[in-house]
Amino acid sequence: MRTPTETHPVPEHVAAALDELTRALPAGRLLTDPDVLSSYRTDRAPDLRAGTPAAVVRVRSTGEVQQVMRAATRHRVPVVPRGAGAGLHGGSNAVDDGIVLSMEAMTSILDVDPADRLCEVEPGIMNLALKEELAVDGLWYAPDPASMAFCSIGGNVATNAGGLCCLKYGVTRDWVAGLEVVLADGRVIETGSRTIKSVAGYDLTSLIVGSEGTLGVVTRARLRIRPLPPPASTLVAFFGDLGDAGRAVVEICEGEPPALLEIMDASTIRAVEEWQRMDLDTDAAALLLMRSDVAVDRSGHVAAMEEICARHGATFVARTDDPDEGEAFLQARRLALPAVERHGVALLEDVGVPRSQVPALLASTGRIAEHRGTEIYSYGHAGDGNMHPTLRWDHDDADGKARAMQAFDDILEAALALGGTVTGEHGVGLLKEQWLPREIGADAMDVQQAIKDALDPAGILNPGKMALRLR
Amino acid sequence: MRTPTETHPVPEHVAAALDELTRALPAGRLLTDPDVLSSYRTDRAPDLRAGTPAAVVRVRSTGEVQQVMRAATRHRVPVVPRGAGAGLHGGSNAVDDGIVLSMEAMTSILDVDPADRLCEVEPGIMNLALKEELAVDGLWYAPDPASMAFCSIGGNVATNAGGLCCLKYGVTRDWVAGLEVVLADGRVIETGSRTIKSVAGYDLTSLIVGSEGTLGVVTRARLRIRPLPPPASTLVAFFGDLGDAGRAVVEICEGEPPALLEIMDASTIRAVEEWQRMDLDTDAAALLLMRSDVAVDRSGHVAAMEEICARHGATFVARTDDPDEGEAFLQARRLALPAVERHGVALLEDVGVPRSQVPALLASTGRIAEHRGTEIYSYGHAGDGNMHPTLRWDHDDADGKARAMQAFDDILEAALALGGTVTGEHGVGLLKEQWLPREIGADAMDVQQAIKDALDPAGILNPGKMALRLR
Incomplete structure (x- = not known):
């Protein structure tokens, strides 16, 4: 892996993608300052491999994410989606000459619907910031990772984050009613439903939750909410x-x-x-x-x-x-x-x-x-x-x-x-890459790989994470 | 579609598969009597297309399911997994010259673990029969479709069945901790964990739940249980x-x-x-x-x-x-x-x-x-x-x-x-095949198809259901 201080020409196909994006995106979205690149190399896990990205793109809309993914697909450039960088398993560590797709500027609460107990948010909003906004109206989004002050909902979705209250109230997956997801090729899908129950097709929502940015980029989350619980x-x-x-x-x-x-x-x-x-x-x-x-x-x-x-x-x-x-x-x-x-x-x-x-x-x-x-x-x-x-x-x-x-x-x-799991709530990332296959076995790994290849045939989404093969 | 009374020679590749299975399986497993075949053509939905299978195989073990799937893969014979036939959407309707893989003889409760609130069952057990067994020890499996007396856990898993109490207690997916699944090619995987939380890899459990037999055959389910609620x-x-x-x-x-x-x-x-x-x-x-x-x-x-x-x-x-x-x-x-x-x-x-x-x-x-x-x-x-x-x-x-x-x-x-869904708990099957794409859109359908093709490349598992393409 390169360090950010090494001078290194950006490979031609990557340069082509960045040129395209520079032209297509509003000014200020695409960052290539070495100090900036350096600060986006790792999450909070110590001592895991991390590359130096060719660029950080701080997107502000679903459309901009689509542009990034289209350019990345066209030029086969790896893209590492990133929330607040609060991960503990290297799941958002950068790869050399790739793009870090930072969601941190997409922080809006788009809708709060107390009647149907749903809200819609952009992925960059901090978990605690959302909780505080909802509390004003007596409403509650339960999942509470210890890092809630500085971890984003998008990161929570990517890792299916847990927390303290999930013993009684469940983990992130239990609170996600649906997602807007930009696919590897730039198309957008919506998963889930506004209803309490739906069995309309495979459960893509649960598949995307916990997939650590390897299957798509979450650009909007429809979350379940409820009234604040009584004082404890x-x-x-x-x-x-x-x-x-x-x-x-x-x-x-x-x-x-x-x-x-x-x-x-x-x-x-x-x-x-x-x-x-x-x-x-x-x-x-x-x-x-x-x-x-x-x-x-x-x-x-x-x-x-x-x-x-x-x-x-x-x-x-x-x-x-x-x-x-x-x-x-x-x-x-x-x-x-x-x-x-x-x-x-x-x-x-x-x-x-x-x-x-x-x-x-x-x-x-x-x-x-x-x-x-x-x-x-x-x-x-x-x-x-x-x-x-x-x-x-x-x-x-x-x-x-x-x-x-x-x-x-x-x-x-x-x-x-003891019949346990190698990761309860942080994810596989890089830290558990040797251990995931030991827990789930080679055949289940094959199934995971087949799903990855089906949704990301070029292998550009967060490559090398979750014990998945590089293409 | 043929009716069971038409005389019709079984196609050669199907005959080859059945010959193999006749030799490999214990006597009595493979049934070809026309009356039997006729009684396995449909579920409870009226007026949907249904073929006449070449055979019904009433398996008794995971190993037997593997044998069926290996033979089916080798000879490209469609397999329709079937629980109790209580479905309401044609999801287990037979296809011409295929195999109906009946799970109804696999009814054992393999384990009840009150300490960790888990039980393990074979898929053929009736929902109510399981409830009654658990109640003896003061334990409870919540999902309660109105058909619980005559619908099987395997069918409940296949459709992510709901019921009356899911308003408070959640649907089948919320109660499935893990599955043993025979893949299209006969390999077996285990999904999920014995722990309350796990983020070890993609959530294959949630993907299989509700997949209506199109991605694999569930041969064992690890279900969450809890103490019986107080009298209501x-x-x-x-x-x-x-x-x-x-x-x-x-x-x-x-x-x-x-x-x-x-x-x-x-x-x-x-x-x-x-x-x-x-x-x-x-x-x-x-x-x-x-x-x-x-x-x-x-x-x-x-x-x-x-x-x-x-x-x-x-x-x-x-x-x-x-x-x-x-x-x-x-x-x-x-x-x-x-x-x-x-x-x-x-x-x-x-x-x-x-x-x-x-x-x-x-x-x-x-x-x-x-x-x-x-x-x-x-x-x-x-x-x-x-x-x-x-x-x-x-x-x-x-x-x-x-x-x-x-x-x-x-x-x-x-x-x-009204912002709703075309199926809340029964599934897509054949009944909603025109409607699923309308609800989720063409791009999400493509994703569903890609997952189907990844897990069942030959397209032999319950072909033609859930608005998926025939291969």
Whole structure:
């Protein structure tokens, strides 16, 4: 891969495409400044391959996306669609001499329809910005990745992003009613329906959601919305033993689903507390964060969770019905990754296991950390079995990095052995390219490849991602 | 199309495939008796084209399905997968000289895992049989097509079947965690995961669900289950005006979702009452059936619905917390189709509109009945905007049939004009083949065709369905 500082002539066919686009697009859309190109090379995942694009195109309309894709098809130029660059798996890393198709300027809310509980947005709008706009009218779009302040709806759609509340409310796919998609050759299709149910043809919406920009470019999303849930009660419980916390998770989820159920282990608690002074118990082995937003008889739901935590040996349990106080606890959880990142390179896992296997995964992760002599910060969406054990090494510690990478593989192995998945919500991108075939098998990979080839015969859309072959 | 009584030599390549299968499969699997062949020609939709198969193969294992598909691929013989034949859109109608691949003997429940809320079943098991087995352990698989006593899980998966409770609990796709699928060439893949969330690759599960046997043969389904909901309260309300009932539907759905919300119009009420004597008010213009299974403070939810019905002019409102009594009211709704069928040929629509447009659809349907001079029985899942206006004509009334068919088209036109869909839960099959392209457009049809060709390059899987081209 080239670095942006190497001087390198843009190949002729790419230059031809850029010339065409320069003429066709309004001024300022097509950027080739080396500093700009450099800043669009990677997402937030450390240490994955990334090329240097020939251009970044910051589109402002579906028509402009069509022009880019037509030119790219004509000249066989790779196109990497990109949202806010908040990905954690290299899914939007650039490729050499390709075009980065940035959707960040397309941020409009096109329609809000409270009667049919739908809204239509452009893909560049930030998840949190949409939530805030909707909240003004008492409406809600549920999916809430921890990165919601700086991740876009388009990126959420591309990765089928999860979050904290998806335990009760589902993931991005459950909230997408339909999409406008520009195909590789520049044609536009609309998927889905305005109705609650439709079986009119193959479910192209679900296919595009989670396809990481390899099948088409999402230029508009019709999202389901609903009234804001009632104010939530938040429950925090500290445990002296990580296994106890894991077992409490399993039992809590046997009842009425909490609106979220997060876990942080000792090292994560300490990393956050050290940074932010939130009065977390740094002697605890685990912290569980739970929420209930069941309006009627809310206390009963929270009391049941309290009782389970106590019975599983919680050393401290506290409940708050104050939204700000509850939000502060959640903030502790959202700070987990930046807290670890302060001390070196942080590489997040994103494994999922069947919920009953959460205690086993926590135990495995501990053994792996010890065996590999590496630091692992375990936290995540315990309630749906989706954990983000995070590996840390010093910036200049090659040996530490090597040990961390071994631990990374060990955790994936452990998750698969427990009947799990190698990615619960971040996606395959580049980070899991060796692992996707191991999880789904060669024949299912063939099917994925066949679909990719059918929708993108020239192989220009985000090439080399999701363990798909280059053409 | 041939009729089964015509003598017709089986074409040579088909005979070769059947010879192979006769040798390879256990005795009794491959059936060629003309009466048997005749009984597998159609599903429950009246008057659609149906061929006469060369053989019916009643498989008993995934391995046997693989053998059928390998032989079919080798000899280019069309294969129509078939569940219980309960479809309403011709999706499993046979094709001449093809194989009907009957899954009806594969009825096992392979696993029930209450901890992770999953079960695994073979596709031939009836929906209701599965429900009854699970209920013994207090567990529940939600989707409940009106035909649940005689429709199979495999058929439900093939059509992404809905039902009454999907207003609150979602459709079949929401309850399928993964599938075992035999591909056109006989290879087997597993889709999905045992975890709650996974983004490992394209969502093949959602693609196969609703693909009507055109992309692969489902040989095992991993379904989500949950604890049985608490006992429900059932509310019935009669209205003197159909529009009032429609407006009540819209307002009820603005609050906490009911567990079901069904509507029957005057002619449907009368058809059911005439047949079964259930003390329904035959002077009413509409009947709404509602259910709440919110356990805590259940009365509040039901009372809110009662109040809305009263405010919209309901002439009679009654509530029962007695499960048997509640079930009797539901039975009235489930009898709608057979009640109409007693008096001639009944052709169900399956249109969906955005919920806010339910009153408009009801009004349009009334105008269409009048304009075309035909009988339309309107009933359906009003709460999710999925209506089944049913056209009736006398068996020997060619003119009545012609008028009904015009009304059929008018209703589809009206649904599309209201932002709706031509099929909410029954599927495209043959019945909607002219309408699918009108709803989704030529470019989205091209995408569907490309996916079909990618997964079934020889075009042998349920050819000619879902508006896909024959190869």
